[in-house]
Amino acid sequence: MRRPAEIGWALPLLTGLSMLVTGMMESMKGFLPDFFFDQYQFDAKTSGLIFAFSSAGLLGANVLAGRVTAWWGWQRAFRIHQVIFAAGMALLALLSASSAAAWCGLFLLIGYANGIVGMVCNVALPLASPERAGQLLGRLHFMMGCGFIVGPLALEWFVSGKSPAQTAVTWPLIWLAFAIFGVLLAVAGSRPAWPSEGHKPKQDKPAARTNCEAPVEPSMSRSSILPFVCFLVLYFCYVGAEVGLTVWYRPLLLQQYGLEPAFATLLYTIAFAGFTVLRLGVSRSVRRWGYSGTLIRCVTVAILCLVWASLVPGLLGAFGYAAFLMAIAMIFPTMTALAVQYWDELAASRMGLFFAGGFAGGACSTWLIGAMQHSFSFGHAFMVVTSLFLVFTAAMFAVLRIQSIDGRVA
Numbered sequence: 001m002r003r004p005a006e007i008g009w010a011l012p013l014l015t016g017l018s019m020l021v022t023g024m025m026e027s028m029k030g031f032l033p034d035f036f037f038d039q040y041q042f043d044a045k046t047s048g049l050i051f052a053f054s055s056a057g058l059l060g061a062n063v064l065a066g067r068v069t070a071w072w073g074w075q076r077a078f079r080i081h082q083v084i085f086a087a088g089m090a091l092l093a094l095l096s097a098s099s100a101a102a103w104c105g106l107f108l109l110i111g112y113a114n115g116i117v118g119m120v121c122n123v124a125l126p127l128a129s130p131e132r133a134g135q136l137l138g139r140l141h142f143m144m145g146c147g148f149i150v151g152p153l154a155l156e157w158f159v160s161g162k163s164p165a166q167t168a169v170t171w172p173l174i175w176l177a178f179a180i181f182g183v184l185l186a187v188a189g190s191r192p193a194w195p196s197e198g199h200k201p202k203q204d205k206p207a208a209r210t211n212c213e214a215p216v217e218p219s220m221s222r223s224s225i226l227p228f229v230c231f232l233v234l235y236f237c238y239v240g241a242e243v244g245l246t247v248w249y250r251p252l253l254l255q256q257y258g259l260e261p262a263f264a265t266l267l268y269t270i271a272f273a274g275f276t277v278l279r280l281g282v283s284r285s286v287r288r289w290g291y292s293g294t295l296i297r298c299v300t301v302a303i304l305c306l307v308w309a310s311l312v313p314g315l316l317g318a319f320g321y322a323a324f325l326m327a328i329a330m331i332f333p334t335m336t337a338l339a340v341q342y343w344d345e346l347a348a349s350r351m352g353l354f355f356a357g358g359f360a361g362g363a364c365s366t367w368l369i370g371a372m373q374h375s376f377s378f379g380h381a382f383m384v385v386t387s388l389f390l391v392f393t394a395a396m397f398a399v400l401r402i403q404s405i406d407g408r409v410a
Helices: 010-028 032-040 044-095 100-128 130-158 164-188 222-255 261-279 282-311 315-327 331-375 383-400 403-409
Strands: none
Touching: 010 100, 010 130, 010 164, 010 222, 032 044, 032 164, 032 222, 044 100, 044 164, 044 222, 044 331, 100 130, 100 331, 130 164, 130 261, 130 282, 130 331, 222 261, 222 315, 222 331, 222 383, 261 315, 282 315, 282 331, 282 383, 331 383
């Protein structure tokens, strides 16, 4: 196990910059429904389907992540998929996709590349320094939150309020900029020292085992089925709630509450500014309250915010969703640090499946919210977020009641 001092600064910086670009990319989705409507006359249901294909790419990437990293290793997987991401963004810029099918295909490709890169960042970094897993993940997702702050402000400057002809020219330049970011990160990926994949080296001749020595079991045992299912439900429901709100929060402010685009972007940015700053508190919160205490406190506040958003009318209700985003800030890094430490040697393969489950939740929620908004209203559509988070809460308490959890992460 590597000591914290040996990790250096290059790997945290590289993974942090990658998550910064990912945050900017994801924040872009909040501006695309207006572009789809003005440029291509896509409705909310079609827009939700396009975003669902992005999440489907993330899902597929994380199903394959264990094999990809075992085949190529952390460094090559990171670099290759940054190039794939850059190629997908360049195709968006050069082809100016005009059909929903083309958008779905390219978003599927870009989502796949982002999925592998995100999984590598979220697992390789804590494996490089397990003693600081919570702190490193908090900083990593702080950088992603910075992307959610910078992205909307930049897009508001370049895109919002422009005519359809101007946005038709501006968007390809934005996608080309993302392609350049991907190439630069792929080149920079050769610089830092990456951790091994976490597998113990094979011995030429295995020594005889005593009765007290048990090999690490690579396959699923009966005792691990319940934790596996609970963690899978955790990621499906949590990521579904977070991604659904992230994509559709700005359109909600524009269409349901009739806010000016600049004010809607400002509120979106404020929500993610709080989300980002609070992510820095993960390490301190875990030291003070432990994994379970941190998760329980965040979930309690988040549910109160959802009640506020559901019951309070008008603009104050919209602020309730912003408060919800801030309340859940520490959940994902805390939950991921808990899962990485619990699954230990199996973390690389298990986390790929858990992240896949999370992005399956994201794909379902983005499509469902778009479909329900198209058929009913945003009020009904955002019941998806509430329902997913309530199921997440139930699954979280099921995980925390598994007795072996405390022993493994103590």
